Amino acid sequence: MALSRRIAYIDLSTGKIETKPIPVEMRKKFLGGRGLDAYLLYNHSEKGVDPFSPENPLIVSAGLLVGTLASATSRTHVMAKSPLTGLLGSCNMGGFFAPELRWAGFDHLVIKGKADKPVYIYIHNGEIEIRDAKNLWGKSVTEAQRAVREELGDPDVKCLVCGPAGEKLVRFANVMTGVKNAGGRTGMGAVMGSKKLKLIAVRGTMDIKIAYPKEALEFNKRFIEQITTAKVNQTMSILGTPFIWGATNSWGGIRVNNFQYNQLLYADDVEPERFHEIANETFGKYHMAGCFACQVHCRTRYRIPDGPYKGCYDEGPEYTTQGAFASEVGCTSALTVLTGNYLCNQYGVDWLELGSLIAWAMELYEKGILTSKDTGGIDLRFGNDEAVIEMVKHVCERDTYLGDVLAEGGLRAAEIIGKDSIKYLIHVKGMQNLHSDERPTPALALNVATASRGSDHLRSRPAIDLYHLPEAVLRKIYSSPIPYEGPLSSDFREYVGKAWQVFWQEQCYMAVDSLGICKYHTTFLGATLPNFEDWVKAIYFNTGLEFTPQELWTIAERCNNMERLFNLREGLTPDDPYKGDRLVDRYHDEPAKRGAPDVVGSYIDREKFLKMREEFYRYHGWDEKTGVPTEETLKRLGIENEPSHLL
Amino acid sequence: MSVKLVVHPFLNDGKELQLEVNGSTVGECLKELIRLHPHIEDKLFDKKGKIRGYVEILVNSKSTYPEELSYPVKDGDVVNLIVFLSGG
Numbered sequence: 001m002a003l004s005r006r007i008a009y010i011d012l013s014t015g016k017i018e019t020k021p022i023p024v025e026m027r028k029k030f031l032g033g034r035g036l037d038a039y040l041l042y043n044h045s046e047k048g049v050d051p052f053s054p055e056n057p058l059i060v061s062a063g064l065l066v067g068t069l070a071s072a073t074s075r076t077h078v079m080a081k082s083p084l085t086g087l088l089g090s091c092n093m094g095g096f097f098a099p100e101l102r103w104a105g106f107d108h109l110v111i112k113g114k115a116d117k118p119v120y121i122y123i124h125n126g127e128i129e130i131r132d133a134k135n136l137w138g139k140s141v142t143e144a145q146r147a148v149r150e151e152l153g154d155p156d157v158k159c160l161v162c163g164p165a166g167e168k169l170v171r172f173a174n175v176m177t178g179v180k181n182a183g184g185r186t187g188m189g190a191v192m193g194s195k196k197l198k199l200i201a202v203r204g205t206m207d208i209k210i211a212y213p214k215e216a217l218e219f220n221k222r223f224i225e226q227i228t229t230a231k232v233n234q235t236m237s238i239l240g241t242p243f244i245w246g247a248t249n250s251w252g253g254i255r256v257n258n259f260q261y262n263q264l265l266y267a268d269d270v271e272p273e274r275f276h277e278i279a280n281e282t283f284g285k286y287h288m289a290g291c292f293a294c295q296v297h298c299r300t301r302y303r304i305p306d307g308p309y310k311g312c313y314d315e316g317p318e319y320t321t322q323g324a325f326a327s328e329v330g331c332t333s334a335l336t337v338l339t340g341n342y343l344c345n346q347y348g349v350d351w352l353e354l355g356s357l358i359a360w361a362m363e364l365y366e367k368g369i370l371t372s373k374d375t376g377g378i379d380l381r382f383g384n385d386e387a388v389i390e391m392v393k394h395v396c397e398r399d400t401y402l403g404d405v406l407a408e409g410g411l412r413a414a415e416i417i418g419k420d421s422i423k424y425l426i427h428v429k430g431m432q433n434l435h436s437d438e439r440p441t442p443a444l445a446l447n448v449a450t451a452s453r454g455s456d457h458l459r460s461r462p463a464i465d466l467y468h469l470p471e472a473v474l475r476k477i478y479s480s481p482i483p484y485e486g487p488l489s490s491d492f493r494e495y496v497g498k499a500w501q502v503f504w505q506e507q508c509y510m511a512v513d514s515l516g517i518c519k520y521h522t523t524f525l526g527a528t529l530p531n532f533e534d535w536v537k538a539i540y541f542n543t544g545l546e547f548t549p550q551e552l553w554t555i556a557e558r559c560n561n562m563e564r565l566f567n568l569r570e571g572l573t574p575d576d577p578y579k580g581d582r583l584v585d586r587y588h589d590e591p592a593k594r595g596a597p598d599v600v601g602s603y604i605d606r607e608k609f610l611k612m613r614e615e616f617y618r619y620h621g622w623d624e625k626t627g628v629p630t631e632e633t634l635k636r637l638g639i640e641n642e643p644s645h646l647l
Numbered sequence: 648m649s650v651k652l653v654v655h656p657f658l659n660d661g662k663e664l665q666l667e668v669n670g671s672t673v674g675e676c677l678k679e680l681i682r683l684h685p686h687i688e689d690k691l692f693d694k695k696g697k698i699r700g701y702v703e704i705l706v707n708s709k710s711t712y713p714e715e716l717s718y719p720v721k722d723g724d725v726v727n728l729i730v731f732l733s734g735g
Contacts, residue, residue: 231712232731235700244733247701251657251732436733466732468655468663470725473708525733528710596661 002068002208002543003027005107007647008128010121012195013054013113017128022107026647027545028555029638032107033063034092035514035559036647037079040110041088042566043643051083051187052169052194054114060160060200061108062098063516067208067292068542069216071223072521074098074292076160076177077513082186082453083194084171084353084409085430087567087579090453091174091188092513094291095181097202100158104204111195120148120199125206133198140164140346141176148201160200163348165396166193171409172353176345180299180315181291184350185431186453187409211544219541223521223530224295230526233296237288240300241319242272248436249327252595253466255435256327257382258359259426259586262437263594264327269334275317278305278334289315296520304338314342323435324355329362330382339389347396356432357406357413358391360425369419376400411578426586428455429572429579439592440602441466443498446612450502450581452563458519460506464527466492473527478504481532481549493598495608499615507556511535514559557620558637561629564622565642574613574627581613581627650676650720655730658690658702673704674716676726691728701731 009018022036030036037059044057059079066073076098082089101107105126115130118137122129135151136144141163149157159177166173166189173189174182183189192198210216227233235243248254252263268274279287282303290297304312317325317337325331325340344351358380364370365380372379376394378387394403405413411430414422426433431454438445443465444457451459464477474488478501487497505523508531512522515535522529532549539545539552547555572579583604591603614624621633634640654664664684670676681688693699704711704718705727711718720726 229710229712231700231703231710234712235731239700243700244731247657247730248732253732463733467703467729468653468657468727469729470653470705470708470727473705476708525731596657598656598661 002210005102005105007108007110008106010109010111010128011113012111012115012119012130012197015130022647027064030559031064031514031555033061033075033514033516034077034079034090035510035555036108037061037077038559038562038566040108040647041079042562043645044110045081047569049081051081051089051191054112056081056191058111058191058195059108060111062102063514065538065542066516067099067102069210069213069220070538070542071220071227072294072518073516074294075513075516075518076183078175078183078188080188080191081570083190084187085454087429087570087572088453088563089186089188089191091183091185093177093181093183094518095177096292097158097160097177098516099292100202100204102204102208103206104202105206111197114194115196118196118198120201121197122152123200123202125204136198137167138164141348142179142346144199148199152201154203157201157203161348162189162192162198163346165347165349166190168398169193170349170396170398170407172350174348174350176348180345184352185456189348210542212541216541219537223534226528226530227295227521230528232526233520236298236520237296239272239276240298242275242317242322244319245322246271252592252599253437253440254323254327255437257330258328258363258424260363261594262592262599264332266332269332270322270326270337274334275300278302281305291518294518298520302338304342305335307335307339309339309342312342314338314345317341320352320434324351325388328355328359328435329388331385331388333385336385336388340392343392349396352434353432354392354395356426356435357410358388360410361402361406363424364417364421369417369421375402426584428583431455437592439587439604440599441492442495442604442608442612443492443501445583445587445604445609446498446502446616449583450613450616452560452567459509460502462501462505463525464523465501469527477523477527481553493602495612499612500619503616503619506560507553510556510559511552554637558639561633561637561639564629568628649722651725652676652680653725653727654687655728657730657732658687658728659684671719672716673706673711673718673720673726676720703729703731705729
């Protein structure tokens with residue numbers, strides 16, 4: 001059965017391993033993946049736990065539909081308290097690890113303790129071993145995976161790994177699988193490193209029994225039809241996520257020079273078509289690859305065309321890499337983007353966070369807050385390609401003063417640097433913002449301000465708000481499965497109706513993160529892609545669990561509230577400058593300078609933003625002012641007695 | 648035949664454009680759009696004359712992909728040109 005997979009509790013301090021079945025009742029409440037992880041984190045951690053202490057649980061999981069007959073179900077989720085933000089740490093990644101974990105018999109791993117020497121965990125067909133990793137420690141992301149496959153004598157082993165950045169406790173280190181499938185944001189790779197856990201290797205050949213296989217396959221045809229006929233996916237399957245970058249930049253929606261500007265000029269060399277061209281030249285015509293069970297294939301394969309890393313194989317870049325190593329740092333070279341991408345993948349570090357931090361340091365250098373003494377002689381001016389690549393290495397190696405300081409993340413670095421440096425840090429909850437400029441788009445601004453893991457585009461972003469969709473299309477999407485008769489506007493500059501869209505997307509993304517479905521197969525980027533009504537059918541045919549779309553929505557709400565409870569317990573208050581649901585002053589006080597007429601001059605109005613936030617809290621059933629779930633809300637969702645320690 | 652065209656602000660220098668055009672296919676309607684507003688052409692079509700990857704055309708709120716230019720329209724239809732602008 002798809003529900004027969006177990007949970008394993010692994011204590012790296014004692015070596016004790018315990019496994020248990022996951023009660024169906026828990027599935028009905030939290031599904032799996034991110035949703036059940038949120039329950040486990042809240043129940044297995046104490047208030048105020050140090051993220052690098054043995055008591056911080058590292059939770060690894062597969063979504064409920066992963067490895068079944070449903071499409072696009074590749075997603076692995078990892079959760080712990082974040083060493084970057086001190087709040088919820090959470091990341092979600094594609095690739096092939098999660099299906100293999102399920103085929104090896106497990107859905108959730110709760111890893112506690114700390115090994116006294118480097119180890120890796122090997123999971124194979126119901127068995128779990130803790131093994132010596134002295135030969136893996138220090139190896140890059142791809143070298144470590146290659147070495148463990150050789151050691152185990154099995155080329156089909158799939159790995160979850162922390163790179164050298166995680167070993168060195170860079171607070172925004174990723175967990176990685178494959179070459180570039182990254183569990184980015186919030187530093188889950190650093191939590192792995194703190195436990196001296198280099199890698200988790202899995203291999204499984206245990207069948208997953210599908211509840212209604214014939215119907216599941218038949219239904220999945222509809223999924224595939226929806227996915228493959230959506231134009232947004234067709235474009236992505238040619239250009240990858242960079243396809244978004246070109247139009248958005250020419251509109252004026254891309255942060256430049258640490259958010260001082262909003263359009264990168266002379267950007268021909270970093271346009272999506274240029275990366276497509278390089279991939280064609282260095283890898284060949286068929287350079288797009290996909291994750292498990294995916295029909296989109298958004299991952300570009302290429303070799304670095306020039307420079308010191310010429311010929312090195314890599315995958316990407318993504319929209320966020322273009323921001324990190326082009327616009328944010330004021331560079332216009334494809335080679336810098338590709339080299340930065342490669343180094344981040346090998347070190348296992350979040351390029352979005354790192355690029356934004358380098359951009360921040362560049363502005364501090366520009367303003368004289370950092371000097372060449374602080375930078376170790378590096379001329380850290382915007383547009384200096386070599387300086388950017390040097391800083392990537394120094395942060396990941398922590399081998400210079402500034403590299404070591406930035407490796408601590410923005411808030412800690414600002415405290416060390418002092419001198420008003422915090423004023424220029426573009427963050428929410430201590431996590432650097434995506435390089436999109438949300439000033440022209442109040443909905444997206446609310447999304448980044450309130451996302452549960454800090455500034456983020458993958459937790460509640462109504463990206464389709466920018467498409468200028470007819471109101472009838474918006475109405476169809478946003479008034480189901482929960483009726484909504486309030487205002488909706490095709491105008492992305494509006495504040496009215498946007499809180500509902502953000503609230504809706506939040507439930508949508510939680511549902512798919514708990515099922516293990518990729519967001520590119522949802523209304524994240526496509527208005528015609530599968531939805532709650534489709535997912536309940538996929539759940540039923542594959543697992544036998546029966547939900548209405550409304551019930552699935554309520555589960556998502558429950559899981560989002562578990563994350564909220566965790567964040568509130570760890571100190572979130574709405575207006576806290578470091579842990580709040582708020583934006584930094586630049587969003588409100590410095591209007592956009594470049595771009596199209598509907599962008600120039602745009603800023604987020606403080607009063608309207610707060611009104612929108614109150615509305616967003618209200619939809620949740622949270623107190624409008626404090627953002628705390630009311631007793632009534634917790635009772636409605638059946639989580640009034642958490643932590644309940646049922647699993 | 649009269650068809651209403653609603654053009655994303657991105658394609659028209661930051662301003663939404665609504666106009667009535669004539670044509671029996673999307674392609675014919677767009678030809679008239681370009682005749683009236685030639686500055687839109689570059690953002691709408693690539694060098695090979697294909698609709699750009701970041702533009703999707705809806706007729707009465709339904710996607711016309713993959714037919715796009717050959718998709719038939721009739722009197723009273725509403726054609727939306729949407730753009731995958733994003734931050735995702």
